[in-house]
Amino acid sequence: MKKEKQVSSLNPIQWYPGHMAKAKRQVTEKMSMIDVVIELTDARLPESARNPMVDEMTRQRPKILVLNKSDLADQAKTQQWIHYYESQGIAAIAVDSRGPQSAQKIVSACQAIMKEKRERQLKKGRRPQSIRALIVGIPNVGKSTLINMLARKKVAKTGNRPGITTAQQWIKTKSDVDLLDTPGILWPKFEDPEVGYRLALTGGIKDDILDFQEVALYGLSFFSQAYPDALKDRYKLDELAEEPFALLEQIGEKRGCMQKGGFVDTEKAAELFLREVRGGQLCRLTLEAPGLHKQEPIADTLGESPIESNDKGN
Numbered sequence: 001m002k003k004e005k006q007v008s009s010l011n012p013i014q015w016y017p018g019h020m021a022k023a024k025r026q027v028t029e030k031m032s033m034i035d036v037v038i039e040l041t042d043a044r045l046p047e048s049a050r051n052p053m054v055d056e057m058t059r060q061r062p063k064i065l066v067l068n069k070s071d072l073a074d075q076a077k078t079q080q081w082i083h084y085y086e087s088q089g090i091a092a093i094a095v096d097s098r099g100p101q102s103a104q105k106i107v108s109a110c111q112a113i114m115k116e117k118r119e120r121q122l123k124k125g126r127r128p129q130s131i132r133a134l135i136v137g138i139p140n141v142g143k144s145t146l147i148n149m150l151a152r153k154k155v156a157k158t159g160n161r162p163g164i165t166t167a168q169q170w171i172k173t174k175s176d177v178d179l180l181d182t183p184g185i186l187w188p189k190f191e192d193p194e195v196g197y198r199l200a201l202t203g204g205i206k207d208d209i210l211d212f213q214e215v216a217l218y219g220l221s222f223f224s225q226a227y228p229d230a231l232k233d234r235y236k237l238d239e240l241a242e243e244p245f246a247l248l249e250q251i252g253e254k255r256g257c258m259q260k261g262g263f264v265d266t267e268k269a270a271e272l273f274l275r276e277v278r279g280g281q282l283c284r285l286t287l288e289a290p291g292l293h294k295q296e297p298i299a300d301t302l303g304e305s306p307i308e309s310n311d312k313g314n
């Protein structure tokens, strides 16, 4: 009999403020060229998937918070989040950035934010220019997908804007919104292990540093409480074992994840479970509720350190 593996804290995956200081500089420098900041988060974990420094970096510019991957999130909870953000004075919309309507929704939200300013410009006889937007968000949240949608697949860098000496690249879209290349990498902050688990479960942390089984056990304990029927349906289980590890064994057995000697290969079962959760194959899920999760902004301390997150190199 295998000993049950406890859900404990993630291995020391950390937020490195030295890198954040660099990203902050990059974003802050760009603010003077920007009309609107489009901040992407993941609708399944809207607060955990935000970089808490973005507010600080972009405070002086209007912002739209885009709850992306809403096709994977619990619809009712996404609505609760939208209301919550609106009650905080933050314009928020939910999109599936792979869908054709996402770009139009975002363009309309940008136009709504710019309406008064544009009216003032018109009164002064000035023709409104395209809205200049900056898309920011942690890795893997869907920035590139959204940029491609906004650019309608033809991402064209238009080069430097006149008068700008640094190599800022503008992406001209066919809509009313032009985009400035996304800045340096804005890592999530997960000193709180719970935040790390949520990110890991949804694919926001590089897999090669993850203990799949540990993350799967966290996920199973969450699903047992929040979405037990989804587990039963997906894995054809009449009853769910109470302990996450025993549940993982049940799943492994059902799915033929076996090793020599008739034991369940729990590593394989964990990988399978995570893949299916991330792909939305169990159910739409939301891992956190409005108002219950708040991250503190960090101080600008410490030095440069290596980064470990789901970076694809942008």
Ligand SMILES: Nc1nc2c(ncn2[C@@H]2O[C@H](COP(=O)(O)OP(=O)(O)OP(=O)(O)O)[C@@H](O)[C@H]2O)c(=O)[nH]1
Pocket: 068, 069, 070, 071, 072, 095, 096, 097, 098, 137, 138, 139, 140, 141, 142, 143, 144, 145, 146, 310, 311, 312, 313, 314
């Ligand atoms: N289901 C779903 N998947 C999405 C959505 N948006 C993006 N994705 C997927 O999420 C993954 C990451 O999307 P990217 O656009 O590469 O994310 P990114 O923020 O540019 O990632 P980095 O390059 O790591 O910063 C890809 O597999 C996308 O297909 C969405 O709205 N719904």
